[in-house]
Amino acid sequence: MRKDPAGPRHILVIDDSEVLLSRIKKALVDDGHVVTTTTQTVGNARHLATCDLVIIDYHMPGINGLAVQQAMRAAAAHLDHEPLFYLYTSDRAVSSTYAELGFDGAFPKGDEAVLAQQVRAVFRLSQIRAMAQKERPAMTPSEHVLASRDRPSGSLSERAPTGKPRDKK
Amino acid sequence: MTSLGTKLALATVGVLSVISVLLYLQLTSREQQHLISSKTTAAAMVTNLFAASLAAPLDFGDADAMEAELGNLRSNPEIIQAWIWSLGPADPTRLHRNRSLTEEPPPLGLDVIGTRLLPDRVEVARPVIGRSGQPVGKVAVVFSLAAENAAFVANRARIFWWTLVMDVATAFGLILIARLQIIRPLAKVAEGARRLEKGELGARVDIDSADEVGQLARAFNTMGEAIADREQRLDAARQSMRELFDHMRQAIIAFGPSGTIEGEVSKQAARLFGENLSGMRVRDVLYRGAPDSDIDAQAFDEWTHVAFSVRLSEWAEFGTLAPSEVRLGRPGEEPIPLELEFRPVTKHGKVVRVMMLATDVSEQRALERTVQSQEEAHALQMAAMRRLVAGGPQVFVMFVESARQRIARCMEIVGPIPNMLRSGEIDELFRHVHTLKGEAAAFDLRDLQSLSAQLEEELDELRSEARGEGFATTGSVHGRLSVHFDRATAALERGCEVFVAASPTGRVALDQVTVQRSDLLELLTHLGHRTDVLGQIAARLTSRPFGESTANLVDVVPTWADKEGKRARLQVEGKETRVPADVARILGGALTHLIRNSIVHGIEIPNARASKGKSPIGLIRVVAAEGQGGPQFTIEDDGQGLDLASIAEQAIAIGATVGTRPIEQLAFLPGLSTARMSDLAGRGVGLHAVKSEMETVGYKVDVFSKAGEYARFVLRPKDSPYDGNAFANKEARQHA
Numbered sequence: 038m039r040k041d042p043a044g045p046r047h048i049l050v051i052d053d054s055e056v057l058l059s060r061i062k063k064a065l066v067d068d069g070h071v072v073t074t075t076t077q078t079v080g081n082a083r084h085l086a087t088c089d090l091v092i093i094d095y096h097m098p099g100i101n102g103l104a105v106q107q108a109m110r111a112a113a114a115h116l117d118h119e120p121l122f123y124l125y126t127s128d129r130a131v132s133s134t135y136a137e138l139g140f141d142g143a144f145p146k147g148d149e150a151v152l153a154q155q156v157r158a159v160f161r162l163s164q165i166r167a168m169a170q171k172e173r174p175a176m177t178p179s180e181h182v183l184a185s186r187d188r189p190s191g192s193l194s195e196r197a198p199t200g201k202p203r204d205k206k
Numbered sequence: 207m208t209s210l211g212t213k214l215a216l217a218t219v220g221v222l223s224v225i226s227v228l229l230y231l232q233l234t235s236r237e238q239q240h241l242i243s244s245k246t247t248a249a250a251m252v253t254n255l256f257a258a259s260l261a262a263p264l265d266f267g268d269a270d271a272m273e274a275e276l277g278n279l280r281s282n283p284e285i286i287q288a289w290i291w292s293l294g295p296a297d298p299t300r301l302h303r304n305r306s307l308t309e310e311p312p313p314l315g316l317d318v319i320g321t322r323l324l325p326d327r328v329e330v331a332r333p334v335i336g337r338s339g340q341p342v343g344k345v346a347v348v349f350s351l352a353a354e355n356a357a358f359v360a361n362r363a364r365i366f367w368w369t370l371v372m373d374v375a376t377a378f379g380l381i382l383i384a385r386l387q388i389i390r391p392l393a394k395v396a397e398g399a400r401r402l403e404k405g406e407l408g409a410r411v412d413i414d415s416a417d418e419v420g421q422l423a424r425a426f427n428t429m430g431e432a433i434a435d436r437e438q439r440l441d442a443a444r445q446s447m448r449e450l451f452d453h454m455r456q457a458i459i460a461f462g463p464s465g466t467i468e469g470e471v472s473k474q475a476a477r478l479f480g481e482n483l484s485g486m487r488v489r490d491v492l493y494r495g496a497p498d499s500d501i502d503a504q505a506f507d508e509w510t511h512v513a514f515s516v517r518l519s520e521w522a523e524f525g526t527l528a529p530s531e532v533r534l535g536r537p538g539e540e541p542i543p544l545e546l547e548f549r550p551v552t553k554h555g556k557v558v559r560v561m562m563l564a565t566d567v568s569e570q571r572a573l574e575r576t577v578q579s580q581e582e583a584h585a586l587q588m589a590a591m592r593r594l595v596a597g598g599p600q601v602f603v604m605f606v607e608s609a610r611q612r613i614a615r616c617m618e619i620v621g622p623i624p625n626m627l628r629s630g631e632i633d634e635l636f637r638h639v640h641t642l643k644g645e646a647a648a649f650d651l652r653d654l655q656s657l658s659a660q661l662e663e664e665l666d667e668l669r670s671e672a673r674g675e676g677f678a679t680t681g682s683v684h685g686r687l688s689v690h691f692d693r694a695t696a697a698l699e700r701g702c703e704v705f706v707a708a709s710p711t712g713r714v715a716l717d718q719v720t721v722q723r724s725d726l727l728e729l730l731t732h733l734g735h736r737t738d739v740l741g742q743i744a745a746r747l748t749s750r751p752f753g754e755s756t757a758n759l760v761d762v763v764p765t766w767a768d769k770e771g772k773r774a775r776l777q778v779e780g781k782e783t784r785v786p787a788d789v790a791r792i793l794g795g796a797l798t799h800l801i802r803n804s805i806v807h808g809i810e811i812p813n814a815r816a817s818k819g820k821s822p823i824g825l826i827r828v829v830a831a832e833g834q835g836g837p838q839f840t841i842e843d844d845g846q847g848l849d850l851a852s853i854a855e856q857a858i859a860i861g862a863t864v865g866t867r868p869i870e871q872l873a874f875l876p877g878l879s880t881a882r883m884s885d886l887a888g889r890g891v892g893l894h895a896v897k898s899e900m901e902t903v904g905y906k907v908d909v910f911s912k913a914g915e916y917a918r919f920v921l922r923p924k925d926s927p928y929d930g931n932a933f934a935n936k937e938a939r940q941h942a
Contacts, residue, residue: 161527162505169512
């Protein structure tokens with residue numbers, strides 16, 4: 038298994054299950070990442086400055102991941118480097134609407150090995166896009182439109198260059 | 207497309223037509239000239255004769271005579287007209303029109319003398335010379351060219367037909383020659399080229415001529431042979447490459463900028479991904495059934511889009527962004543883990559295809575899991591051993607005993623069928639299970655610990671139920687309790703097995719207690735010489751398990767063998783065999799000598815063993831078995847056996863008397879060694895020392911050997927017969 042060439046990433050995982058968090062942490066740490074886990078749904082903004090990816094459970098007692106994500110996005114708005122927000126749920130109906138909910142993508146819940154693989158893919162994807170941008174520095178607005186049409190829908194492709202979520206139509 | 211034959215035919219016909227027309231024109235022109243010239247000559251002659259015949263009549267003015275001469279001309283049908291002029295001094299210009307053949311005006315003036323050629327006639331004018339030699343008149347005769355013109359027309363038609371026939375015949379001949387000599391051979395060459403193009407590598411052209419076409423055919427045949435040879439070599443190379451690909455562990459496919467699989471795929475790829483992959487998207491092959499939102503599949507999609515535009519210098523870095531592993535989903539089966547590698551295929555400095563190598567790492571992952579679980583088990587075992595070493599084996603033995611009793615008591619309380627339990631019984635169950643859990647944790651028996659925890663949960667339910675009534679029925683949990691207690695018993699036995707396997711003394715360890723050695727020796731002093739029951743018990747108490755004597759040898763044998771450039775392992779059997787205290791005291795040393803001797807003299811180097819069909823790792827078996835008068839010990843290696851010739855030679859060399867003793871026994875002579883001196887052997891001390899030491903405790907040493915197969919040393923009480931049963935089933939034991 039190849040490690041992330043960009044080095045260790047900082048990942049924040051928010052879930053109400055300590056057991057699940059410990060399993061996720063083990064899988065991601067084994068994969069070479071720096072992982073912070075918490076069952077707290079508030080007070081996590083302090084992690085955002087160094088965080089590359091935030092994974093949020095959707096169904097939590099008394100609160101859902103959407104509210105947590107919205108609060109954290111608001112807190113991260115002033116940061117130069119905004120982390121990616123990913124939904125973590127086994128609910129396929131929720132998972133398929135991640136973009137409408139303002140998430141950058143969704144991970145299927147259940148298999149930590151699969152999660153680690155998908156997290157690797159997220160970071161790879163951002164690097165691929167950075168490299169593609171470097172290869173093709175000057176793209177006209179119409180090319181941008183065509184390129185975005187050609188891309189598969191969802192995830193990072195839905196994001197504006199600033200990292201802000203793009204309005205869905 | 208117009209064929210070469212048609213072109214040649216058209217050209218031939220064209221050229222011949224032009225030639226024929228020119229020839230026809232030339233011939234007709236000459237024919238006409240010939241006819242006119244003859245006519246003109248004849249006309250001049252007739253006119254000259256006519257002028258001569260009029261000299262007298264004109265000189266004398268004899269009109270009748272002139273008329274007569276004109277009458278002569280009338281008989282000539284070719285003469286159309288004739289004029290006669292008379293010239294006199296009184297009327298030199300007067301025209302005498304005596305008679306004319308026609309009423310047409312004279313064609314030539316009086317002053318014109320000569321011949322004029324017109325299309326339909328020839329006019330000839332001649333002077334008439336009188337007697338004085340002076341012209342007296344002039345005559346003009348007009349001849350008709352009708353006959354010549356008719357003859358010319360007839361000749362021209364004949365010339366036309368002859369020319370046409372010649373033209374056609376020549377064209378036919380030329381076309382025929384061209385067809386036979388050029389077109390047909392060229393068609394053969396073209397047909398051969400077409401057959402060659404279709405892959406018929408044996409296509410050749412059969413043309414024997416020595417001209418340029420023949421040379422072309424021979425060049426074609428040579429080219430065909432070269433192509434066939436090259437194709438065969440290419441086929442062989444392709445086949446070789448194909449076999450190489452098919453025998454590689456990796457599944458190999460290649461895809462183009464569109465992300466679709468191109469060209470052939472390796473056999474392994476067809477096995478993993480299915481047949482007919484050509485034209486399929488590699489994304490669909492790797493991420494079969496993945497939804498659009500699958501981030502891994504998305505990343506791969508974008509990677510393939512960018513892969514063909516990345517500069518080659520950056521490909522190494524870009525390649526690291528490709529997925530390194532996927533889990534290939536299969537309906538109804540476990541996904542296959544695949545390790546992926548991607549290599550660019552370049553042309554003119556650009557990536558035109560990407561080759562993907564996918565390796566099925568199922569077995570590797572399974573092995574990793576096995577190794578991991580074994581490592582965990584080993585860690586547990588080591589932890590257990592550490593605890594045992596710290597507390598002594600008897601602590602574990604006590605735990606096992608008490609745990610068995612606790613489980614038995616619990617099963618007794620629970621009973622074989624569901625029943626009612628009082629609160630006190632439930633509490634007792636709880637205490638046993640809780641203690642069992644704690645003790646299992648202390649010895650790292652995790653299965654037992656986990657089962658005890660589950661039992662606690664089941665009992666907790668019962669306890670809650672019993673709180674109000676003071677009792678609870680086991681109906682709802684009885685089955686689960688019974689199963690868990692059965693499993694707890696099995697887990698405890700597995701823990702025992704781990705302990706026994708790890709103990710150098712084997713199962714005996716479970717039956718040991720710690721006592722003071724000094725007390726035992728004192729007891730032996732008092733009772734050791736007695737042969738009654740008390741004496742026997744004392745002897746058993748002071749005896750040691752055979753495993754103790756070999757405990758440190760198992761680990762060092764591979765190291766000793768390595769020093770000699772060999773590989774060997776030690777197999778100990780009969781670990782629990784009781785060894786009398788006096789024998790146990792010297793047995794370790796004797797075994798050490800004999801095992802080192804086996805390594806140096808018996809076990810061959812790995813290559814030599816392999817050439818004999820043996821395992822490269824030599825086996826040294828050390829077996830203890832109860833025998834008459836005391837235990838027997840056998841040390842056997844599966845090496846080359848004793849070198850009897852060298853032993854005899856060395857015995858003579860050191861001055862020993864060989865006599866009638868078996869040569870094997872000479873090996874025990876002091877100072878005799880057939881090996882070069884090393885750390886392990888070569889001093890001629892070891893076997894002699896073994897024999898001497900063993901004799902001090904009433905043992906003798908026998909040696910048996912078979913060249914190329916084994917050497918066996920047997921240590922047995924002097925009065926005890928050799929018991930070969932320990933090796934009777936040698937093959938079966940080794941196999942086991």
